[in-house]
Amino acid sequence: MGDPNLWTEILRANDLASITDVRPGMELVIPATQVAAANRALRQALQAIRRATEEGARLFAAEQIEASLRLYEEGVARRKAGDWDTAASLAGDATTAALAALETATAQRDAAAEARLSDRTGSVEGRRPQDLAWSDRPLGAMLIEEEKVRTLSLSSAQITFRDDSRLRLSANSQAVIQRMRVDPLGRKEEAKVSLVEGDFYALLSGRSERRSFELEVPEARTDIESRNFWVRRDASGAKFTNYDDRTLDVAANGAAVTLGRNEGTLVRTGQAPSGKIGVLSATRLTAPADDGETPSPDVELSWAPLADADGYWLELAVDPAFQRLAASRWGLKDEHFWTDPLPVGTYYWRVAGLDKFGLPGERSTVWRFHVRVDRTPPFLSIGEPAEGAILRSDAIRVEGEIEPGARLSLNGTVVEVGADGRFATSATATRLGENVLTLVATDAAGNLTERTRSFRYEPDARAILRFDDAIPRLGPGRFVTGGDVISLAGATDVGTRLLVRAADGAVRATTHADDTGRFALNLPLAAAEEAFTVEVVQPSGFSSREQFAVVQKRDPPAITLEEPPPAVTAVERLPLRGRAEGARSLTMNGRPARLIGYAFDEAVTLHQGENTLELVATDIVGNVRVERFEVGLDQNPPELVGYRVTPFQARAGEPVWIEVTARDASGLRKAAPFRLRVGDKEIADFLELGTGGAYHASLPLPAGAAGRVRLLEVEVEDYVGNKARFTPDK
Structure with missing residues (x-):
């Protein structure tokens, strides 16, 4: 069908969605x-x-x-x-x-004498004799006698006469069409153009019967027979180059020179023409290939270096006659040029070298190239390995076919492809279980087709089985639980099947590892301690076995104290020491307590009044033991409620009755020392606690003791050591 990119049309003509739908033996409509x-x-x-x-x-x-x-x-x-x-x-x-x-x-053809602006790039302006200012000239504008035409930076303009003769003004150039005449009966024409500044390239038609083409350049006179020449005018003077076998005569300041093919001359301001200067020979274009195709709109044009070239002049056109330019670049220093994005189509280009005088040399052979922007991704088919294949070896053979001429990479590595598009290479499995191969085909236009192929790598090797560390255990491979079922979880190879068998060989539980290798199962128990075997079966069928045991623990830890705490105390900081046998953790009033082995040594700060102490011990499987104690803190001394001493006046030998009433939260001690004054004698003794918090004493007075009776001091102490000394009479 003349185009390798039309394979998608074959799919469309056969109602096929993808190249992978094509099968051997299928009849295809072309x-x-x-x-x-x-x-x-x-x-x-x-x-x-x-x-x-x-x-x-x-x-x-x-x-x-x-x-x-x-x-x-x-x-x-x-x-x-x-x-x-x-x-x-x-x-x-x-x-x-x-x-x-x-x-x-x-x-x-012979109906008008005007010339036409047949091509333009960038900014092109004109000014007719009656105009006061320059104005834009659109493509196709008709130009008349005495009209001025100029180009601005990065611009060009082509003026075409009725006989298809052309003048191409380069950037920053100005010319005046001084005269255009036509004799329709005699089919003769005359034209005169004045170059004010800049340069133009002339290509005069060979079909015309015009007698001459007149060119006016300041300080120089010309006689033109040539059909193909270039001229430039600037502040330094004028430059001429002839590319035709017909001659171009240049005269100035009393001297003249006749230019033949590929010869040039310089006319410096106020001087005669220089001798003939041979222009540079043609360079050789290198890329893109002549009549070649490029899938990208940005095209790099390159050519061979030319000896003695000081620069290059490149012209890019959309027609072989270079009447419609796409780009014109003067003075390029490098032997390559990147175009702006070009529309789809055919383009023609040529390059001329510029010598040290700025004279353009012979133009290169014209090459053409075709911009065919390809947005169709290349086809890519993978034959091996098959999708989802389970492979025992880590060396993987990869085979398939891509669009001829496309590049191929496998997991980022370039793969060699045959001229027919077939490829065969190898890869290595990077991990056990699921692996993915990524193949990317890239055509010359940069279009991508990506395909992935998944397979499992399952070598005949013992699977790694790891139970989670969080599972309670009494030792390696010896798990413990407080119930009739234990939950087991862990990691192994992806896709592995696990069968847990009891000692009699019966399957007690089964599960599968997920795509990350994780597994979980609930294992029912039938005895206080059981041995199990777990069979690990890989997707390839290879199996291995591991043993473990499970112990049921139902009794909570036991808490014992070295000394039981007192019911009441006057000391705020109460030490508690003891053991929590079988406990993994211990809390005291909700605060973690430190266990060394199973021993603990903690202290509790009490507050005034009753204090509840709670010890909670938890074993490895969650069995809990709780012990509570009540401890009172009493730091207040006893309080005197009242007292009575009778009689108020005592006679010698008469007994004295003393009663003191006190109270305290923790209880009073049985005896309370006191001091009594009778007359001028002082007596000390002890009161004895009776019921209701009252202390009593009947004291017979010694001989000589008589007079007024006063209770000087009583000291009362509670059971935790708090004392209060009272001086009632004061």
Whole structure:
């Protein structure tokens, strides 16, 4: 079908969604007839457009020839889209429009003496004799006598005369069309152009019968027979180069020089022309290849270095006659140039070397290239390994086929591909279990097709089985639980199956490892201690075994204290020492207590009044033992409620009755020392505690003791050591 990128059209013609749907033995419909018809119609349209252009259609039938070109380009686009019938129809319309343009151009060639702005890039301005200011000149503008034309930076303009002779003004140039005359009966024409500044390239038509083309350059006179020459005017003077076998005569300041083919001369300001200067020979273009294709709109043009070249002049056009430029760059220093993004189409280019005088040398051979932006990703098919394959070896063979000419990478590494697009290479499994191969095909346009292929690497090796550290255990491989079921979890190889068997061989529980290798199961228990075997079966069928045991523990830890805490105390800090046998953790009033082995040594700060002490011991499987104690803190001394001494006046030998009443939260001690004064004698003794918190004493007075009775001091003490000394009479 003439285009390697049309393989998608074969899929479409056969209602296939992907290249992978194609199978050996399948009959395929090839839309060759429609393709051939569309191509034939497009070729005929292009021939008609070229013929009309050669007869001056761009000048005298511009709208018709542009319409023909537009229809042709639309037809090319529809061809690339696979719409063959529409492409052929548009090509026929383009042929019709081109033939109409040809007829119009033929009829009007001799109808006007104007020239036409047939091509422009950048900014191009004109100024007619009656105009006061410069104004923009659109493409196709008609130019008259005495009209000035100028180009600005990075701009160019092509002036085409009625006989298809052309002047190409480069950037920053200005010229005046001084005279244009036509004799329709004698078919003779005359033209005179004045170059004010800058440069232009002249290509005069060989079909015209004009007698001469006059060129006016300040300080120089010319006599032109040449049909192909270049001239430049700047502050230093003028420069001329002839590329034709016909001569170009240049005279100035009393001297003259005749330039033959590929010869140039310099006319310095106020001086005679220099001798003939041979221009540089043509350079050789290197890339892109002549008539080659590029899938990218950004194209790098390159050429061979030219000895003695001080720079290069590159011209890029959309037609072989260089009447429509896409770019013109003067003074390039490097032997390559990147274009701006170019639309899809065919382009022509040439390069000339610039010598040290700035004279352009011979132009290179014209090459052409085709921009065909390819947005269709290349096809890529993987034959081996099969999707989801289970492989025993870590060395993996990878085979398949891609679009010929495309590049291929496997997990980022470049793979060598045969001329027919087939490839065969090897890879290495990077991990046990699931592995993924990523293949990327990249065509010359940078389009990507990515395919992945998954497989499992399961070597015949013992699987690693790890139970989580959080599972309670009494030792290696000896788990413990407080219930009739134990929950086990851990990690092993991805996709592995686990079977837990009791001592009699019966399967007690089963599970599978997930895609991360994790597993979990609940194992019912039938005895206080059981031995189990877990069978680990890999996806490949290879199995291994591990043993473990499970112990049921139901009794909570036992808490014993070295000394029981007192019911009441006057000391705020109460030490508690003891053991919590079998405990993993211990808390005292909700605060973690430190265990050394099973021993603990803690202290509790009491507050005034009753204090509840709670010890909670928890073993490895969660069995709990709670012990509570009540301890009172009493730091207040006893309180005197009242007292009584009788009689108030005592006689010698008469007994004295003393009663003191006190109270205390922790209880009073049985005896309370006191001091009594009778008259001038002082007596000390002890009161004895009776019921109701009252102390009593009946004291017989010694001989000589008589008079007033006063209770000087009583000291009362509670059971935790708090004392209060009272002086009632004071």
